[in-house]
Structure formats: C-alpha cells, structure tokens
Amino acid sequence: MALSFSFFSPALPIHRSIICQATTTLSTAAAAAPSISSPSAAAALSCALNCSHFQSCSGCTQEYDLHRPVIIDDAIAFFNKLGVKDFSFDSCRLWGWRCRAKLAVRGSSNKPLIGLYEEGTHNIVDIPDCKGIIELNVEPYDEDQGTGDLRYVQMAVTTHDTSLPIPERYKNGKVQVSLVWNSRSENSANTGKLNALANFLWGNGGPKRKVHLIHSVWANFQTSSNNIIFGNRWRHLLGERDFWEHIGGIDVSLDPSSFGQANTRAFDSLLRKLQKYVPQGASVVDLYAGAGVIGLSLAFSRKCSSVKCVEVNKESRQSFEKTVERLPTNVESNISWHHADASIEPTSWLLGSDVVVVDPPRKGLDPSLVKELRHVSAMECRASKRPEKVKDEKRPWVLRAREAAIQIESTTVREESQSLPQTLIYISCGWESFKEDCSSLLASKEWHLHKAHGFNFFPGTQRRFFNVTGCSIEILAVFKRGRGESTKKKKSGKKQKRPH
Structure with missing residues (x-):
C-alpha cells in the first residue's frame, strides 16, 4: 500500500461575504448586500475541484465554486428571515484540507x-x-x-x-x-x-x-x-x-476509535469563534461532548467555573482523561465527564449552567432535549421538587479545582446552583435538522437567535440526511434567552420606553 497525503494550511480570515480563496479582491457590492452575488466565471474555475475521479467517486458532488456551497442561498434566506442580517461564512481551505x-x-x-x-x-x-x-x-x-x-x-x-x-x-x-x-x-x-x-x-x-x-x-x-x-x-x-492535535488552544488526545473532525483547521476556526460567546467564569455544560474537546477548550480559554461534558460513548473517556492531563496548570475549573445519554432527564444537565453547548449528530437534537429547552422557564420549579440524586452513572469522572487527585463518584448529585442557562450554542453538521430545531426553539419564545456563522468544513462534498443528498455546511448558532431586541419594538418601528 502506498500512502500519499496533502496537508492543509491555516484558513484565511472570515468575511461577511463569500469569496474564493484563490482570488484576492472582495466585491464591495457583495459585502453590503444581504445575499451574495454569483461569482465570476474566472472565480468559478479558480475554485474548481480539479479531480480526475469526480465523475465516478461519491465523495464530492460540487465540481466548481468550492468556496460557495449550493446550500448557502438557503442559509442566507433562512437567517435573514429570523433577523440575523450579519450571517458570516468562512470558506476555509478549499484544497488539501482533509486529515x-x-x-x-x-x-x-x-x-x-x-x-x-x-x-x-x-x-x-x-x-x-x-x-x-x-x-x-x-x-x-x-x-x-x-x-x-x-x-x-x-x-x-x-x-x-x-x-x-x-x-x-x-x-x-x-x-x-x-x-x-x-x-x-x-x-x-x-x-x-x-x-x-x-x-x-x-x-x-x-x-x-x-x-x-x-x-x-x-x-x-x-x-x-x-x-x-x-x-x-x-x-x-x-x-x-498517543495521537495529539492542537485545537481550540489546547492539546487534544484522540484514539483511533475516537470521532475526529476530517478538517481540523476549520474546526479550530469554529472553536475560536465559539469561545467569544462564552462569558469569562461561566458554568458550562457540553452535551454530545465526545472526548470533551469543546468543553475543555472553554475551561482553558474562558476560565470557566465549571465544565460538565456529557457523552453516551464510553470509549471517549480515555481521550478525555489524557487531554485533561495536558491542560495548563492555571486551569482551575471544576471539570467532569459523564457517561450518560443527554436525552434522559436533560433537566439535570441544564440546571446550574450558564451556557449550554450542543454538538449533536446529523439528525439533530433529541426530541426530549428540545422539549426541555422549549420550557426552560419551568425548569427551576420542577427541579426544586426533585430528589438530590438525579443520575445513576457508571463512575463519572470528576476533576475538582485545586485538588491533585482525580475523584470518581458513584452518583452525580444535583447542582446546588438553581440558575438557568442564558446562552445556548448549537453546532450543527445537518442543515435540515438544524432548521427544524431552530424553528422549534424560537417558536417557544424562550429563545431568540443572536448570531449565526457558517463554515465550509467539507468543500465540494455531500452529506446525506433522510435519504436526501446535498452539499452541506457547518453551522455555529448562538441563542439567547428571551424574545430579543427585534421583538420588543412596536409595530411602528419605534422602541418602547422603559418604565422608570
């Protein structure tokens, strides 16, 4: 067997409009418009796949305009309708990105x-x-x-x-x-x-x-x-x-059995953007956490008071433990990894957290979690009636701040804090499922969409969802509690005066 890999370089900066990274000029008209104009023929050719296997191989479905997935128009229209006028898209590295x-x-x-x-x-x-x-x-x-x-x-x-x-x-x-x-x-x-x-x-x-x-x-x-x-x-x-990568500001351990992103540099760009939406010292719960890369990067970069990583695949724990061992010594978060299904009793994970991060599989969030997020205001009342012991787990992994020893506990107890999450950060690899989850969350009036960003994780490739095939993008969406500023205005467009 002969092996040949081409390596990728760091992605270029994000622009509000989509440009081909093979070109050097940014159209000011495109930058000002809510939608993105079609690129020139020269740009289309310079951003072509140029692969001799394209006609027969199932790996890619878009031969030209790699910087502009066909799904982008739908994404721009969707977010524009929801009041997000500054949706950005990072075309990322177009060739040599796969690792x-x-x-x-x-x-x-x-x-x-x-x-x-x-x-x-x-x-x-x-x-x-x-x-x-x-x-x-x-x-x-x-x-x-x-x-x-x-x-x-x-x-x-x-x-x-x-x-x-x-x-x-x-x-x-x-x-x-x-x-x-x-x-x-x-x-x-x-x-x-x-x-x-x-x-x-x-x-x-x-x-x-x-x-x-x-x-x-x-x-x-x-x-x-x-x-x-x-x-x-x-x-x-x-x-x-040991297999190591540097992502989100920390060294990350990945076993061969661990899930790993095919485009590491694009994932790193997404993490750097995500970190900006987490307040310093916040309490974070990372659902669908895998080996805890997102949660641990936040513990380091945002100096979180606590980070809980919840993952159903028990094989991810070993990578999590190795990554924790390499965290800088100044990380003082209470860090824990839980082998559990986030869809079972989701209240126990959400309660006491300021920020919820979800990175579900392509099918989207579990219905029970969506239901709980839609009724988050009622969570505190229900939680106060729950017994102290809310989770039976197989030895959750806990690292407590300023303690040298790793503690293993037989149960996870209810958080003393009864605070409710104020920020929901949704990372999606399934566009259609994200639209459904997003619409459901917004319909509840518990959340409003604050920001949205797209990333070209798989230039030219396809993703399959419920037997529907099409080019896809990775979405980073930030939801905030409440109805948002745009819904607080009168129909005339004038802002309501706050009562003194």
Missing part, C-alpha cells in the same frame, strides 16, 4: 481496490499502486462470502508538534494508519499477514526512512457482516501510542 479518511478494501490480492464507493453502490473507485497488499499477498475482504483479510483502512493525520512553528507543522504531519482486519483477535490464523503489512508500512514510512511519514499502525478486529466499519477490539502494533 482523516476511511477507505474500503476490495478486489483481489493481485489486483486490490482501495478507495470510496461509487455513488449508490459498493463498487470501489480505486486509488492505485497498493504495493504492500500485492507483495504480501494480503487478501481484500469479500462482502458476499465474508472472507479475506483487510476490510478497511483508516488514515488520520496529526500535525501536532509544538517544537515546530505553526506553518511547519503541516509540512511535517504524520499518518496514523488503522487496518480493519477480518478476524476476531490478534490470535487468529491470518494475523501473520497483518503483522507483515504493518511492518511493510513502518519500514517504508517509519523513522528510519528519509521521509518519516507514518505516525503509528493500529489493528481493529471486525468480523460482523453489517456496514459498521470498526469492531470493539483494537491493538497497537507500531509507532507512537
């Missing part, structure tokens, strides 16, 4: 196929020259028979080396390779080929080579016949065990 990929392996040992599927099929759009598979006679996976050795390959790039200046980190990034092997464990009969393939990769891209490309090699063991890529069993084979 994470999962590729299927099919074909035969003498003619392996590695790549993404063709649209609507399980036929591989091949990335050629997989030398290791051919030389070592590794048998690609056969979906129909359930036979073969190598099912998938995941590759993740780490650019984190704080000894280098930021621009140099991206030129010296390394790849963590995970081989999804068709066996139950490392003791299966075909794992000899697994070790041989790992050694081949390490020998051709490890530290003894002129170009040190490989960070580490991992194995995942999966025998299921469904479409789930990874099994539950992982094994570290070669290279460094």
Whole structure:
C-alpha cells in the first residue's frame, strides 16, 4: 500500500461575504448586500475541484465554486428571515484540507481496490499502486462470502508538534494508519499477514526512512457482516501510542476509535469563534461532548467555573482523561465527564449552567432535549421538587479545582446552583435538522437567535440526511434567552420606553 497525503494550511480570515480563496479582491457590492452575488466565471474555475475521479467517486458532488456551497442561498434566506442580517461564512481551505479518511478494501490480492464507493453502490473507485497488499499477498475482504483479510483502512493525520512553528507543522504531519482486519483477535490464523503489512508500512514510512511519514499502525478486529466499519477490539502494533492535535488552544488526545473532525483547521476556526460567546467564569455544560474537546477548550480559554461534558460513548473517556492531563496548570475549573445519554432527564444537565453547548449528530437534537429547552422557564420549579440524586452513572469522572487527585463518584448529585442557562450554542453538521430545531426553539419564545456563522468544513462534498443528498455546511448558532431586541419594538418601528 502506498500512502500519499496533502496537508492543509491555516484558513484565511472570515468575511461577511463569500469569496474564493484563490482570488484576492472582495466585491464591495457583495459585502453590503444581504445575499451574495454569483461569482465570476474566472472565480468559478479558480475554485474548481480539479479531480480526475469526480465523475465516478461519491465523495464530492460540487465540481466548481468550492468556496460557495449550493446550500448557502438557503442559509442566507433562512437567517435573514429570523433577523440575523450579519450571517458570516468562512470558506476555509478549499484544497488539501482533509486529515482523516476511511477507505474500503476490495478486489483481489493481485489486483486490490482501495478507495470510496461509487455513488449508490459498493463498487470501489480505486486509488492505485497498493504495493504492500500485492507483495504480501494480503487478501481484500469479500462482502458476499465474508472472507479475506483487510476490510478497511483508516488514515488520520496529526500535525501536532509544538517544537515546530505553526506553518511547519503541516509540512511535517504524520499518518496514523488503522487496518480493519477480518478476524476476531490478534490470535487468529491470518494475523501473520497483518503483522507483515504493518511492518511493510513502518519500514517504508517509519523513522528510519528519509521521509518519516507514518505516525503509528493500529489493528481493529471486525468480523460482523453489517456496514459498521470498526469492531470493539483494537491493538497497537507500531509507532507512537498517543495521537495529539492542537485545537481550540489546547492539546487534544484522540484514539483511533475516537470521532475526529476530517478538517481540523476549520474546526479550530469554529472553536475560536465559539469561545467569544462564552462569558469569562461561566458554568458550562457540553452535551454530545465526545472526548470533551469543546468543553475543555472553554475551561482553558474562558476560565470557566465549571465544565460538565456529557457523552453516551464510553470509549471517549480515555481521550478525555489524557487531554485533561495536558491542560495548563492555571486551569482551575471544576471539570467532569459523564457517561450518560443527554436525552434522559436533560433537566439535570441544564440546571446550574450558564451556557449550554450542543454538538449533536446529523439528525439533530433529541426530541426530549428540545422539549426541555422549549420550557426552560419551568425548569427551576420542577427541579426544586426533585430528589438530590438525579443520575445513576457508571463512575463519572470528576476533576475538582485545586485538588491533585482525580475523584470518581458513584452518583452525580444535583447542582446546588438553581440558575438557568442564558446562552445556548448549537453546532450543527445537518442543515435540515438544524432548521427544524431552530424553528422549534424560537417558536417557544424562550429563545431568540443572536448570531449565526457558517463554515465550509467539507468543500465540494455531500452529506446525506433522510435519504436526501446535498452539499452541506457547518453551522455555529448562538441563542439567547428571551424574545430579543427585534421583538420588543412596536409595530411602528419605534422602541418602547422603559418604565422608570
């Protein structure tokens, strides 16, 4: 197998209008208009994908105007209707941005196929020259028979080396390779080929080579016949065990099994923007938290009094713990990570928090959480009648400020503070689901939309939602309690006088 990655550079500054990063001029007319005018033909060509696989590969659906996803017009109209006239969009880096990929392996040992599927099929759009598979006679996976050795390959790039200046980190990034092997464990009969393939990769891209490309090699063991890529069993084979990235101002640990953003620099830009909307010293709850990257970055950057990270996937805890160990010593927040479903008794997570951060999957917020947010004013009354013990968890992880020891508690007790959240920060990767959740929250009159920003996390790519395919954007929306200034004006447009 031959590996080739192109690394991305830091994104350019955000502008109120959308411009192609291949051009240098910003149209003043476009900047002043609430909608964005169509780019010139030259801009469209300079922001083209230029990929020879576009016609057959399912990975991308937009060949031109990568800086301007087709969904943008809908987003501008939606937010304009809600009174957000200054919606901004960061086109981000248009090429060489991807730092994470999962590729299927099919074909035969003498003619392996590695790549993404063709649209609507399980036929591989091949990335050629997989030398290791051919030389070592590794048998690609056969979906129909359930036979073969190598099912998938995941590759993740780490650019984190704080000894280098930021621009140099991206030129010296390394790849963590995970081989999804068709066996139950490392003791299966075909794992000899697994070790041989790992050694081949390490020998051709490890530290003894002129170009040190490989960070580490991992194995995942999966025998299921469904479409789930990874099994539950992982094994570290070669290279460094810990995988680090610098995001949101902190060092972040990511295991091969952890969810990681494919566009790290765009995610970092979003986090830097998000941090500005969290007051210094606030109490924050981070729902759908994963490994706690958002919550921990806020603990550092905004000196939060407390940060609670709530995540249903227990595998994320190890990455969370490693990240906490690298937090600067001046972070004095009460930090906790809870293995729990945020949709169950959401009041217990919301109560006592000034700021709620939600980063749900593509389907959007769980209905029970939306319902609770729609009736947040009634929360305090209900909470006062609840027993002290509101959560039964499997040993939530708690780090208390100014204490050297990590404390593990058997239950999570109700917060002493009965304050209600005043800010809701919603990060969305599913545009249609966000519109539904947003409309529902605003209809309750409990919240108003304060700010909205878009980020081009996946230039040219598609996202699928309820069998509807289209280009998507990442949304950062900030909601505030109450009806907002625009709804407090009289129909004549004059401001109401405040009573003395």
